[in-house]
Amino acid sequence: MKLSETLAVAWEGLLTNKLRALLTMLGVIIGVAAVIIMMAVSAGTEATIAEQINSLGANLIFVNSAMMRMTPGQPQQGGLVYDDAEAIVDSVATVAGFAVEQQTSATVKYGNVSLDSITLLGTTPDFPSVRDVAVASGRFVNQTDLDRTARVAVLGASLAKELFGAAGAADPIGARITVGTEKLTVVGVMAPKGTVAGQDWDARVYTPITVVFAKYLPSRFSAMMGNSVRTIYLQAASPEVIDDTILQVKLLLARRHGVSLDAADFTVQTQQDIISTQEATTEAFRNLLGWVAGVSLIVGGIGIMNIMIASVTERTREIGIRQAVGATETDIRLQFLAEALMLSLVGGLLGALAGVAGSWVFARLGDMRTVVAPGSIALAFGSAALIGVFFGYYPANRAAQLDPIESLRHE
Amino acid sequence: MSAAPAIEITGLTKVYQVGEVEVHALGGIDLCIQRGEFVAIMGPSGSGKSTLMNIIGCLDHPTAGSYRLDGQDVSALDRIALARIRNRRIGFVFQSFNLLSRTSALKNVMLPMIYDPHNRLPRGERLAQAAAALEAVGLGDRMAHVPAELSGGQRQRVAIARALINDPVIVLADEPTGNLDTHSGQEIMAILDELNARGRTIVMVTHEAEIAAHAHRTIHLRDGLVEAVVPNGRDLQEAPREAL
Ligand SMILES: Nc1ncnc2c1ncn2[C@@H]1O[C@H](COP(=O)(O)OP(=O)(O)OP(=O)(O)O)[C@@H](O)[C@H]1O
Ligand SMILES: [Mg+2]
Numbered sequence: 230m231k232l233s234e235t236l237a238v239a240w241e242g243l244l245t246n247k248l249r250a251l252l253t254m255l256g257v258i259i260g261v262a263a264v265i266i267m268m269a270v271s272a273g274t275e276a277t278i279a280e281q282i283n284s285l286g287a288n289l290i291f292v293n294s295a296m297m298r299m300t301p302g303q304p305q306q307g308g309l310v311y312d313d314a315e316a317i318v319d320s321v322a323t324v325a326g327f328a329v330e331q332q333t334s335a336t337v338k339y340g341n342v343s344l345d346s347i348t349l350l351g352t353t354p355d356f357p358s359v360r361d362v363a364v365a366s367g368r369f370v371n372q373t374d375l376d377r378t379a380r381v382a383v384l385g386a387s388l389a390k391e392l393f394g395a396a397g398a399a400d401p402i403g404a405r406i407t408v409g410t411e412k413l414t415v416v417g418v419m420a421p422k423g424t425v426a427g428q429d430w431d432a433r434v435y436t437p438i439t440v441v442f443a444k445y446l447p448s449r450f451s452a453m454m455g456n457s458v459r460t461i462y463l464q465a466a467s468p469e470v471i472d473d474t475i476l477q478v479k480l481l482l483a484r485r486h487g488v489s490l491d492a493a494d495f496t497v498q499t500q501q502d503i504i505s506t507q508e509a510t511t512e513a514f515r516n517l518l519g520w521v522a523g524v525s526l527i528v529g530g531i532g533i534m535n536i537m538i539a540s541v542t543e544r545t546r547e548i549g550i551r552q553a554v555g556a557t558e559t560d561i562r563l564q565f566l567a568e569a570l571m572l573s574l575v576g577g578l579l580g581a582l583a584g585v586a587g588s589w590v591f592a593r594l595g596d597m598r599t600v601v602a603p604g605s606i607a608l609a610f611g612s613a614a615l616i617g618v619f620f621g622y623y624p625a626n627r628a629a630q631l632d633p634i635e636s637l638r639h640e
Numbered sequence: 641m642s643a644a645p646a647i648e649i650t651g652l653t654k655v656y657q658v659g660e661v662e663v664h665a666l667g668g669i670d671l672c673i674q675r676g677e678f679v680a681i682m683g684p685s686g687s688g689k690s691t692l693m694n695i696i697g698c699l700d701h702p703t704a705g706s707y708r709l710d711g712q713d714v715s716a717l718d719r720i721a722l723a724r725i726r727n728r729r730i731g732f733v734f735q736s737f738n739l740l741s742r743t744s745a746l747k748n749v750m751l752p753m754i755y756d757p758h759n760r761l762p763r764g765e766r767l768a769q770a771a772a773a774l775e776a777v778g779l780g781d782r783m784a785h786v787p788a789e790l791s792g793g794q795r796q797r798v799a800i801a802r803a804l805i806n807d808p809v810i811v812l813a814d815e816p817t818g819n820l821d822t823h824s825g826q827e828i829m830a831i832l833d834e835l836n837a838r839g840r841t842i843v844m845v846t847h848e849a850e851i852a853a854h855a856h857r858t859i860h861l862r863d864g865l866v867e868a869v870v871p872n873g874r875d876l877q878e879a880p881r882e883a884l
Contacts, residue, residue, distance in 0.1 A: 234754045245742045550738045553699060554802065555727020555755040557720050633726075634700045637738065 239567035254576030256529025261580025273598035326355030335409030351441025367417030537624035549636025569621020577613030644711030652705035683861035731803025793824025
């Protein structure tokens with residue numbers, strides 16, 4: 230029997246019971262769609278993270294507080310403090326710059342414009358180069374501001390627009406704005422940067438970190454925390470010296486904190502470390518998705534097998550008639566295998582369509598980034614086909630083994 | 641072509657095992673049917689007519705005995721070889737038609753062609769042949785109908801067209817008129833007569849003496865044995881199949 234005829238016969242077999250065929254395919258449709266959507270979501274998340282990490286800054290080293298040993302009313306013991314950053318810059322020659330951040334939020338007012346819950350980021354002069362963001366006009370916070378706890382502010386691009394209207398309406402530089410309880414003088418406006426790691430960098434106010442410590446953090450909290458910071462960002466002079474810098478920083482901090490490297494109260498990581506951690510996480514996520522997809526496809530396959538077994542029983546007489554006019558075991562087996570394969574492939578096709586549509590809907594409504602990789606469609610399709618052959622084989626074989634005369638007698 | 645008889649059966653038995661009980665459906669049949677012959681098989685219900693036909697039609701295996709079809713020993717063949725024989729050398733017409741119920745008359749007739757590995761004709765050619773076969777049994781205007789849209793007589797004519805489509809040596813008909821009224825039965829018999837007149841070997845089971853009278857001779861079965869062989873006074877004319 231020609232392949233085209235086998236396929237035609239199988240196709241007609243499916244068409245005679247469209248609703249049942251559709252219901253049978255449902256498992257495969259859902260499985261394949263799930264595979265594609267989940268892979269699209271995970272690929273989208275991964276792409277976003279990669280972009281964000283790359284936009285953090287070049288040759289960046291993260292020094293994080295690993296733990297804070299605190300006793301109420303006492304300055305904290307352990308963890309990073311602001312002075313650690315200055316000590317690192319003073320004694321590790323390969324560090325080109327550093328940035329420390331301490332943030333809070335406040336209401337910002339200028340004229341009759343008032344904006345609530347604006348991020349106020351206390352930081353240090355190297356921030357623009359370390360975190361890879363440019364100053365558009367005026368200047369950034371400098372060392373003098375820091376030493377004098379000068380009440381100056383540098384505005385994010387979109388915040389400047391909101392406070393002072395579109396470009397040219399009024400020059401923000403030199404203006405005095407109210408941030409929380411303090412009046413700050415605007416000395417600069419940043420270039421647009423967008424969202425980094427979930428934070429809108431264009432809608433915040435920068436000020437010297439000493440101003441935040443002195444004026445914005447509640448005094449009790451401030452006393453308790455000392456000048457503690459969660460993260461010190463260091464910029465290595467070049468990619469080649471990163472490893473050496475990390476080692477020196479670790480040794481220095483261990484000595485300053487009086488701890489051994491094994492029991493350090495800080496961690497030192499590069500962007501690459503963070504990317505690797507992230508990749509390990511997405512990898513684990515992907516493995517989980519793989520299991521979910523595998524299970525749903527197997528359930529879909531069992532659905533196909535179930536229906537094919539019922540179909541073989543129901544169509545015993547048809548099988549007998551075909552055998553009576555000369556169909557061989559192989560002809561019958563191929564016919565039912567082709568039916569199972571078609572069920573799974575058509576299910577795979579519908580599932581792929583549903584998956585692509587679903588990924589789009591997720592991106593649209595779920596405010597999520599999704600990337601549909603052609604490979605994921607191929608993978609889903611291929612597994613659907615395998616499932617069809619695997620779960621179709623038993624029923625097909627059962628049909629092929631039927632005895633012609635018994636099949637013809639079947640009511 | 642060899643001069644061997646179309647069908648040569650010796651000592652054929654068929655025993656069904658029903659639980660503990662052995663049912664001897666055929667108790668040792670000897671039978672020789674020449675090419676071009678038209679043979680009727682009669683006998684009371686349960687005498688083994690269908691059992692015999694199914695074995696002749698290669699649908700069923702005998703328990704013992706030998707069966708030569710066209711000189712070839714068939715009793716030793718495997719399932720695939722038997723399927724090929726059913727496909728190319730035997731046309732079977734059933735009392736209950738056995739048409740695919742959701743398939744058009746035309747496609748039912750085409751069925752044996754698609755299972756014929758030697759048939760390399762393009763689809764268009766096959767459709768044309770099947771259409772011609774339906775024309776030949778007077779159903780040129782019913783090709784797209786499914787069996788449910790046809791009368792019993794028409795269904796049986798579709799079944800005959802299907803039985804003939806691969807040009808078999810033998811046509812087997814198990815009570816072909818059993819489910820039909822007299823008029824439809826006569827139409828079917830006219831077709832069988834014509835086929836036989838053109839040289840086709842026909843074996844037919846019937847309960848009716850008038851139907852059996854179309855054959856050259858009638859074989860009477862009783863309890864799985866040949867009770868009598870009665871010539872019907874019609875002589876077998878030499879009508880070689882090559883002339884078809
Ligand atoms: N599959 C089977 N299993 C057991 N016994 C069977 C089977 N098929 C037929 N028989 C028995 O074999 C005997 C012959 O049956 P068969 O169908 O050949 O009779 P028949 O002559 O065709 O009868 P009818 O005229 O009613 O069609 C019967 O006794 C029947 O009960
Ligand atoms: Mg019978």
